[in-house]
Amino acid sequence: MKKWNMIIDVAKCHDCNNCFLACKDEFVDNDWPPYSLAQPWHGHRWMDIMRKERGQYPKVDVAYRPTPCMHCDTAPCIKAAKDGAVYKRDDGIVIIDPKKAQGQKDLIDSCPYGAIWWNAENAVPQKCTFCVHLLEEGWDKPRCAHSCPTGALEMVCLEDREMEKMREERGLEILMPGLKTNPRVYYLNLYRYERCFIAGNVALRDKDECAEGAKVVLRRGNKILNTVETNNYGDFKLDNLEENSGKYGLHITYPGREGKELSVEVKESTNIGTIFL
Ligand code: SF4
Ligand code: SF4
Secondary structure, eight states, X not given: OOEEEEEEEGGGOOOOOHHHHHXXXXXXXXXXXXXXXXXXXXXXXXXXXXXXXXXXXXXXXXXXXXXXXXXXXXXXHHHHOSTTOEEEOTTSOEEEOTTTXXXXXXXXXXXXXXXXXXXXXXXXXXXXXXXXXXXXXXXSSXXXXXXXXXXXXXXXXXXXXHHHHHHHHHTOBOSOGGGOOOOSEEEESTHHHHSEEEEEEEEETTTTXXXXXXXXXXXXXXXXXXXXXXXXXXXXXXXXXXXXOEEEEEEEEOTTSXXXXXXXXXXXXXXXXXXXX
């Protein structure tokens, strides 16, 4: 049986919030029985855009992580719900039954991703439905994915084994894998949000010039982890490192100059400044 999955590319999200607004347009003031009551005008973010700034001036970047319900295959919300108020459909979509879930405010705390919101007026917990009412009409994607101008939100309907293959081939990641919730929302370029970098620049002191094309090698012990070259401003960036992952060695070389060896302790994204050769 083919099931729905979403693939979100963090590198393509520019925080325009078109997806968030499309979700509002679809659900505010609109009941979609039997799947959802109308979303309130304020307070809910069924498609939530999380924001993260990394580094120190001037080596700073910002990443945006769109975060809907993960439609987990092993969903804590289903386990926590009384009277089968949350259920998984055969196509993989997790639905909160708006009638059965009346009054079950505790469901908000059952979701480790913060994807469930409380509708106080109707006393019902609510979340993203992958626009199941539209998929049933033949749409190939929910409104959020339809409205994204950069293609950051991709919807695929595949057999589980096909999805597993795609996951391996494209290097897709999931949020909080340690929880073993088996999300159906996958991420590309998640390192932009979850991991950190070492950045800096290389200059030639006697010439008062940026060192374009300097080679920067990242090592752990004797193992080479990454090699980059400085750009025309002498800048380099070594990304995709775990936060608080300890000491790394940097070896910097430039033709005709004596190389330099540095040790950098990585806690978070770090600008190590200018290295003169
Ligand atoms: S993300 Fe949260 S609300 Fe969605 S299925 Fe998983 S546990 Fe349930
Ligand atoms: S519409 Fe696309 S680019 Fe805009 S915030 Fe949503 S996911 Fe990001």
